[in-house]
Amino acid sequence: MDAGWPRSRSYAIGSVANWAAFLLAVFALTWGSATGRLPAFAIGAVIAILAASVAAQFVAAYRLIAAQDEFVRGVAAKRGIAAAGVTITVAVLWGLTEQFLGAPEVPMWVVYPFFWGALGLVTPFIGDSRP
Numbered sequence: 001m002d003a004g005w006p007r008s009r010s011y012a013i014g015s016v017a018n019w020a021a022f023l024l025a026v027f028a029l030t031w032g033s034a035t036g037r038l039p040a041f042a043i044g045a046v047i048a049i050l051a052a053s054v055a056a057q058f059v060a061a062y063r064l065i066a067a068q069d070e071f072v073r074g075v076a077a078k079r080g081i082a083a084a085g086v087t088i089t090v091a092v093l094w095g096l097t098e099q100f101l102g103a104p105e106v107p108m109w110v111v112y113p114f115f116w117g118a119l120g121l122v123t124p125f126i127g128d129s130r131p
Contacts (some may be wrong), residue, residue: 074129
């Protein structure tokens with residue numbers, strides 16, 4: 001039985017488009033705020049839109065998984081929990097190293113792509129719904 005991520009062409013296209021827009025907007029914020037070319041209200045608007053795009057990505061993933069049978073939902077839930085555990089563990093580790101060992105600061109928005117990367121890393125190791 002294939003326990004892969006539920007397949008959906010529209011989800012894949014939407015996700016790639018969302019990621020491209022997200023990274024382009026972060027680039028624009030970095031460039032615009034460094035050069036002073038973006039006014040504060042524009043920066044605030046872009047930040048709000050980016051946060052909404054993150055929420056929309058999770059809503060889309062939730063809807064895709066919710067439409068599957070209980071086996072696929074169970075496997076996806078296990079993978080999501082494992083990815084969240086990896087993400088939070090690394091974020092806490094890095095935050096403590098920043099605070100107490102002087103490690104370079106990493107922007108918090110990096111947690112979002114890190115989570116999806118962690119999901120990709122744990123997926124091959126979780127293939128069934130058994131404990």
